[in-house]
Amino acid sequence: MRNADRRNASDRDNGVRGHNQLASIQSAKRIVRRVGVQAVPTVFGIIALNFLLLKLMPGDAADAIAGMSGSATVETMEALRRSLGLDQSTITQLIAYVTNVATFNLGVSSNYGAPVISVIMERLPNTLLLMLSAFSLALLFGIVIGWAMAVFANRWPDRLLTTGVLLLYSAPGFWVGLMAIVLFSAHLGWLPSGGSETIGVPLTGLAKLRDRAVHLVLPAAALATFFVAIYARLTRASMLEVLRQDFMRAAAAKGLHPIVLQFRHALRNALIPVTTVAGLHLANLLSGAIVVETVFNWPGLGRLAMNSLIARDFNVLLGILFLSSIIVIVTNIAIDLIVMWLDPRIEA
Amino acid sequence: MTDMVANSPTTPVVAPTPVTTSRSKRWSLPAYMRDPFLWVGVAILLSAFVLAAFAGVIYPGDPLDMAGPPLIWPGEDMSYPLGTDALGRDLAAGIVHGARVSLMVGVCAAMLGLLIGTTVGALAGYFGGVVDNVLVRLTELFQTIPTLLLVIVILAIGNPSVPLIVFAIGIASWPMIARLTRSQFMSLREADFVMAARGLGYGTPRIILREILPNALPTIVVATSVLVANGILAEAGLSFLNLGDPNQVSWGSLIGNGRTMLRTEWYLTALPGLAIVLTVLSINIIGDRLTDILNPRSGAR
Numbered sequence: 001m002r003n004a005d006r007r008n009a010s011d012r013d014n015g016v017r018g019h020n021q022l023a024s025i026q027s028a029k030r031i032v033r034r035v036g037v038q039a040v041p042t043v044f045g046i047i048a049l050n051f052l053l054l055k056l057m058p059g060d061a062a063d064a065i066a067g068m069s070g071s072a073t074v075e076t077m078e079a080l081r082r083s084l085g086l087d088q089s090t091i092t093q094l095i096a097y098v099t100n101v102a103t104f105n106l107g108v109s110s111n112y113g114a115p116v117i118s119v120i121m122e123r124l125p126n127t128l129l130l131m132l133s134a135f136s137l138a139l140l141f142g143i144v145i146g147w148a149m150a151v152f153a154n155r156w157p158d159r160l161l162t163t164g165v166l167l168l169y170s171a172p173g174f175w176v177g178l179m180a181i182v183l184f185s186a187h188l189g190w191l192p193s194g195g196s197e198t199i200g201v202p203l204t205g206l207a208k209l210r211d212r213a214v215h216l217v218l219p220a221a222a223l224a225t226f227f228v229a230i231y232a233r234l235t236r237a238s239m240l241e242v243l244r245q246d247f248m249r250a251a252a253a254k255g256l257h258p259i260v261l262q263f264r265h266a267l268r269n270a271l272i273p274v275t276t277v278a279g280l281h282l283a284n285l286l287s288g289a290i291v292v293e294t295v296f297n298w299p300g301l302g303r304l305a306m307n308s309l310i311a312r313d314f315n316v317l318l319g320i321l322f323l324s325s326i327i328v329i330v331t332n333i334a335i336d337l338i339v340m341w342l343d344p345r346i347e348a
Numbered sequence: 349m350t351d352m353v354a355n356s357p358t359t360p361v362v363a364p365t366p367v368t369t370s371r372s373k374r375w376s377l378p379a380y381m382r383d384p385f386l387w388v389g390v391a392i393l394l395s396a397f398v399l400a401a402f403a404g405v406i407y408p409g410d411p412l413d414m415a416g417p418p419l420i421w422p423g424e425d426m427s428y429p430l431g432t433d434a435l436g437r438d439l440a441a442g443i444v445h446g447a448r449v450s451l452m453v454g455v456c457a458a459m460l461g462l463l464i465g466t467t468v469g470a471l472a473g474y475f476g477g478v479v480d481n482v483l484v485r486l487t488e489l490f491q492t493i494p495t496l497l498l499v500i501v502i503l504a505i506g507n508p509s510v511p512l513i514v515f516a517i518g519i520a521s522w523p524m525i526a527r528l529t530r531s532q533f534m535s536l537r538e539a540d541f542v543m544a545a546r547g548l549g550y551g552t553p554r555i556i557l558r559e560i561l562p563n564a565l566p567t568i569v570v571a572t573s574v575l576v577a578n579g580i581l582a583e584a585g586l587s588f589l590n591l592g593d594p595n596q597v598s599w600g601s602l603i604g605n606g607r608t609m610l611r612t613e614w615y616l617t618a619l620p621g622l623a624i625v626l627t628v629l630s631i632n633i634i635g636d637r638l639t640d641i642l643n644p645r646s647g648a649r
Contacts (some may be wrong), residue, residue, distance in 0.1 A: 036639070038488065040487050042485065042489050042492055045485065045486070045489040045495065046489060046492065049489070049493075053501055053502075053505065056505050057504070057505055057556070058505065064506050165635065166629060166632055166636075167625065167629060169451070169632055170577065170624075170625050170628035170629035170631075170632050171621070171624075171625045171628075172581050172584050172585060172588075172600075172621065172624055172625075173586055174585060174603075175584075175603060175617070175621035175624065175625075176449075177618050178603070178607060178610060178621070179614075179617070179618060179621070181610060181619075182610060182614045182618075186610070186611040280491065283491060283492055283493060283494045283495065284495065286494035286496075286497070287494045287495045287496035287497065288496075288502075290494070290496050290497065290589075291585045291588065291589060293498070294588075295607075296590060305481055305497060305500055306500075306589060309500055309503075309504050309591075312504070314504065317497075317500070317501055317504060318501065320497060321493065321494075321497045321498065321501055324493075324494050324497060325493050325494070328492050328493075328494070329492055332492075
């Protein structure tokens, strides 16, 4: 362990020194290590967990198929199990499952009568759109509010904002969404209360874009609230940490303009930990999206998961669990790369 | 008037002698104890627990039973101070009884998360090497999976009941504690007192449980307050989605039931939500202040 630490330390030194062509080789190495050591075992773990959950589910695939066809004798059930490989040992089944999942063959949905992957892919863009909008909103407002809190630390604007942020941190996003519906769509009539577009009105071009944007505002804002609070608190703490550093005093003594000081020196350095932690909350963002989608009738993965739960469509449920985990892993790798690019001292 | 001034030990004009000053300093509360927010938080949380504990006394009978005429607005009829829903169920009774489920699920799930997280984090941080690698991968695995989806799948396997919900939320919430415990153990395992304990020939379990854990525990316990808060929020989300125990009232299920009349009778949704916000807010305030006390550098200043 200690040897490994020393090796890491020397790698880190190389990372600082490595600039030109060395840097690209280094970062390629890092990506390989990031994917090989961290992502691949996680993916296998998720597949294994999925398999375990599938085994724990009441009934198996043969039961589901028999249920769809209406009736089955003991003999046909046995034949069905044999043809599906359900009579094999657990290890053989696990290997078959891993092979299937690795080729994105997630089985057939008993509820929709279509391959799980196509059922999910149909809904995926909507959820991604919602998540991405909420994520951007949360980062933007979180950083701005956190920065303002740090600048006015311990004076009344800070206290006011801190209280507001703590309120956002404590309110369930779906309830904020419901209250927003009461205010903005029931009483003021400014925004639609649900769905992802106006149904029955064929729109094109700019009008279509505007329609979709209007439908997106409330769900994205409701999903963002909790994360605005997280990022604001983080930015505040991290800004205060940076403002204490010696280089800030040096830059101020050098006579730099306060605006340059705040943005180029303080905020930029304060954002590094914020970006790193932002990735950790992606899975939570997806969890939040499920409830918010239900509130706003947003046709995404969350609604699909709820419908599949009611219909006992386990293949779709596990497919969503698997694919959303993959999305979290891939996005996290992307964020790591961005952070590395922002700050060459950091390695994966 | 003169008597009063003379008797007051905190008035510096009358009591300028150094002995009295030091006594008055000793008697004044530390800064964090004078924070009004902390006391508001403690008061709200205490009253929530009292309401939950005495729900059966304050509102005897099943809160799911019809109590009066339907759809009375809050304040309209003083025998139903928070109004009634479409089936004539008393909303105040629902909120008081709902406090039971919400608080119990929050606290129990946090305890389960604390237990798993501390165990995993302690083993990973103390042993390092292969053990650490495997356990860190396991922690990352659970951080990668969207918690609510995992909980939904677990609830699909079994029938929704309060213990299963506690289990599902607990099993999904421990990674944060595990990471924290691990970093604490990694920095403490090289500390002098641990070296001394090793030198004395103490066994590994004793070093972990009796030497390192008591030193790491305050930070971990304070972090658990976030777990309780998130547990309450998660339970609210689940029972809002109709995944809660159908025979138990909880704040989330009240919101879910009120949602059908959101446009007109919005108080049915607003009030249970307010109960959640107040409770979670008080937990977060207390947790924040405790963090500041334990680690003064992390807070304001």
